[in-house]
Amino acid sequence: MQTFAGKGVFGGIAIGRIHVYKKNERCVKRYKVVDxxxxxxxxxxxxxxxxxxxxxxxxxxxxxxxxxxxxxxxxxxxxxxxxxxxxxxxxxxxxxxxxxxxxxxxxxxxxxxxxxxxxxxxxxxxxxxxxxxxxxxxxxxQNRSNSGINSGEPGIIVAEDLAPSETVQLDKSKVIAFVTRLGSANSHTAILARTMNIPAVVSCGMEDIDALDGREAVVDGFSGKLYVEPDEETLALMREQKNAHEEKKRLLQSLKGKENITTDGKHIMVYANIGGLGDLAAVLENDAGGIGLFRSEFLYLEKDRYPNEEEQFTVYKRVAQTMAGKQVIIRTLDIGADKKIGYFDLEEEENPALGYRAIRICLDRVEIFKTQLRAILRAALYGKIGIMYPMIISVEEVHTIKQIMSEVKAELDAQGIPYGKVTQGIMIETPAAAVISDLLAKEVDFFSIGTNDLSQYTLALDRQNQKLDKLFDAHHPAILRLIETVVKNAHDKGIWAGICGELGADTTLTRTFLKMGVDELSVSPPYVLPIRDIIINSSTK
Amino acid sequence: MNKFDRRKERYTIMKEFTYTVTDPLGVHARPAGILVKEAVKFTSDITIEKDGKSADAKRIFGLMGLGVKQGHTITVRADGADEDAAIAAMQALIKENM
Structure with a gap:
């Protein structure tokens, strides 16, 4: 077995024979013409x-x-x-x-x-x-056809590179995947491949392409690997993954377009968590009803300086437009000493999880916060945007945020810059916020429970410490009771409450959450449809 | 280039505006295509200038070759019978797409 690694640009697994695609060997001669x-x-x-x-x-x-x-x-x-x-x-x-x-x-x-x-x-x-x-x-x-690739039996196309028009002319019934030695995630080939649903690997480190022609192979678009003449073990593993993937696709087809309504008629919002623009395709593909958690950190992490207002605005606007009127909830900057960003110049801390992070930084370095709020407000003209603040522990913090928000709006007004309406909510991820959720509910439009941090703070267990794994019980009654309290307090004040942490995607708990009255579940895109499947077959009673 | 030099000698009054690009990708293929599509609707000469380098707005290679990125300032000029309409159309389009 030979393994070649590249960059997977579209997930999926294909098993079949390789067809090496070569452009028409062209030898252009220079000759004189009289006329x-x-x-x-x-x-x-x-x-x-x-x-x-x-x-x-x-x-x-x-x-x-x-x-x-x-x-x-x-x-x-x-x-x-x-x-x-x-x-x-x-x-x-x-x-x-x-x-x-x-x-x-x-x-x-x-x-x-x-x-x-x-x-x-x-x-x-x-x-x-x-x-x-x-x-x-x-x-x-030269009167040659431009009709592109036409191989006999369906197979894996392996090429040096594929031009956009060649990619689009792939006869889909004859091609099960393609792998190119060149090409980048930016190439049209990659972009088109994603739309066309064909597993694809680019920048793949094959040396002698011609030698691969006609050989059996497996393309794993998820990990970006090409296995030529795979051994039994690899083949079995890949077959298994292929089946799981296809099973998921079947589920997708039957559930796509359906509403998330329980058997007793309650509508549940099933949203997606995203960490950047690259995740949007998966959000649409999995038919999420909106974005329940847009982690804005990537804007800061991918740069070596603070992202400016225009850069942020462009990204938020693009997300709002892509979601076309569906809810988009943007979580403001959530970094801390454990997620290092050099230019923030944060000090080393003994206890980063309990330290200078998230809203604590924003309320201390107000200019960074204001830039982000301005960008979000302006983007709100292009869609339905909600803002969510992380790591809240007190009502005072919410008051301070509101004060800053009104300053930002006044500044925009003074400059004559248009902006849209936003709803504002908070993450419930500290035991303090959960316990005083009745007081907080009066102040905001929604709650989103961040179960990852809420669990580690409630149980006083560090999730990074592997030695503690056996003590960690994700379903601990303390956590479930807190969630129940938060949802009840939200409903008493007429606001909605959702879950955006890992627990939201735990399908063994979905029925429990429905009974508690949870209104929204925000999960990573591949979980949207499995969760929908449970909702439409469950009751909240 | 010659065409533009000649035009300057005629001392005609042309319309122009400047704009600072905000799109993070700059003037990549798609916005360049949108510009060309609009520019060819007018008979006026339309040029886009960046750092002293000028390109014909009706020619996509030249436009992309300017390498206009986010933060760059460009000057758009129109000269001809329909220059007013041309400059208005270009301004609206550029604001929206770049």
């Missing part, structure tokens, strides 16, 4: 034929996988008709008196070079687009 006018005309004709072909491809892609994925072909048409590009080709034909193929190759190389030289990964990747359109013109010039 340069006729040659120019030949190029123009090829260009206009290629343009119609791209138009048709655009229409087909819109129909199959949507406008946003088809947009690339519209860009390709613009590139094809770009006067700088065509003038360069025609100049070479005229000035050197050479054939169109040669002129196209030289020009494409120059333009691709321009992108490759740019100091931006995204722009570098655009060199592939230039190569893609020039391939198309060359095929048209």
């Amino acid at each position: 340069v006018e006729a040659e120019t005309e030949r190029f123009r004709k090829a260009c206009s034929d290629t343009d119609s072909e791209l138009g048709a491809l655009y229409d087909a892609t819109v129909r199959e996988i949507g406008e946003s994925n088809a947009a690339i072909f519209e860009i390709h048409r613009m590139m094809l008709k770009d006067a700088d590009f065509t003038e360069s080709i025609e100049n070479i034909i005229r000035n050197e008196g050479v054939n169109s193929e040669y002129a196209v190759c030289v020009t494409a190389d120059n333009f691709a070079q321009m992108f490759s030289a740019m100091d931006d990964e995204y722009m570098k990747a655009r060199a592939a687009d230039v190569k893609d359109i020039s391939e198309r013109i060359l095929n048209t010039l």
